[in-house]
Amino acid sequence: EPEVTQTPSHQVTQMGQEVILRCVPISNHLYFYWYRQILGQKVEFLVSFYNNEISEKSEIFDDQFSVERPDGSNFTLKIRSTKLEDSAMYFCATRGENTGELFFGEGSRLTVL
Amino acid sequence: AQSVTQLGSHVSVSEGALVLLRCNYSSSVPPYLFWYVQYPNQGLQLLLKYTSAATLVKGINGFEAEFKKSETSFHLTKPSAHMSDAAEYFCAVRIMDTGRRALTFGSGTRLQVQP
Numbered sequence: 001e002p003e004v005t006q007t008p009s010h011q012v013t014q015m016g017q018e019v020i021l022r023c024v025p026i027s028n029h030l031y032f033y034w035y036r037q038i039l040g041q042k043v044e045f046l047v048s049f050y051n052n053e054i055s056e057k058s059e060i061f062d063d064q065f066s067v068e069r070p071d072g073s074n075f076t077l078k079i080r081s082t083k084l085e086d087s088a089m090y091f092c093a094t095r096g097e098n099t100g101e102l103f104f105g106e107g108s109r110l111t112v113l
Numbered sequence: 114a115q116s117v118t119q120l121g122s123h124v125s126v127s128e129g130a131l132v133l134l135r136c137n138y139s140s141s142v143p144p145y146l147f148w149y150v151q152y153p154n155q156g157l158q159l160l161l162k163y164t165s166a167a168t169l170v171k172g173i174n175g176f177e178a179e180f181k182k183s184e185t186s187f188h189l190t191k192p193s194a195h196m197s198d199a200a201e202y203f204c205a206v207r208i209m210d211t212g213r214r215a216l217t218f219g220s221g222t223r224l225q226v227q228p
Binding site: 033035041042043044045048056091093100101102103104105106107 | 145147149155156157158159162164203205207215216217218219220221
C-alpha cells in the first residue's frame with residue numbers, strides 16, 4: 001500500500017540551529033501539507049503546497065519556516081533558527097487530485113534543547 | 114470559518130461496551146468530515162470519511178459515523194470496544210468551496226478501554 005515516508009523519525013537539535021525535515025509523498029499525489037502536534041495538544045495546520053508554491057499557510061508558519069520540493073520528489077520543511085517551542089511532532093500529509101482525504105506520514109519528532 | 118469541536122478530551126469504556134466519541138462542526142456549507150486515529154508513537158490513520166454521499170459511513174476496525182446536518186454532528190461509534198481501540202481520535206473538517214483545502218482538526222479524544 002502506498003505510504004508517505006518521513007525522515008528523520010527523531011531529531012534533537014540545539015536552539016538556533018537549522019533543521020530540515022523531509023517527506024516523500026505518495027507518487028501520484030499533488031497536494032502536500034505539513035502539520036505540527038506539540039506533545040499532548042491538537043494537530044495544527046502549518047502549510048499547504050501545490051504546483052511548486054505555497055497555497056495556504058497558518059499564522060504558525062512564520063518567516064522561520066519554509067517549504068520546498070527541490071528535486072521533484074522530496075517535500076521538505078525547513079526551520080531556519082529553531083526555538084524551544086518548535087519542539088513537536090511534525091507530520092507530512094499528501095492528497096491526490098480527486099480525493100478529500102489526507103494520507104499522513106509517521107511523523108518526525110523534533111526536540112529543541 | 115470552519116471549526117470542529119470534540120466534546121470530552123478523555124473517554125473511558127469497558128471492553129465490549131459501546132464507544133461514542135463526539136464531534137460537532139461549524140460550517141456554512143456542507144463539509145467533508147473525517148475521523149483519524151493515532152496510536153501511541155505513530156502517525157495519523159484515516160478511520161472513515163464523509164464526502165456528501167451516504168450519511169452513515171462505515172470505516173475500518175468496526176467504527177462508523179453518522180453525518181447529521183441538523184445537529185452539525187459527526188459522532189464516531191463502535192458497538193463493542195476492544196482493548197486495541199485505545200488511542201487518540203481526531204475529528205477533522207474540510208470545506209470544499211473555499212481556498213482552504215487543508216483539514217482543520219479537533220483537539221482530540223483519548224479513548225481508554227478498561228478490561
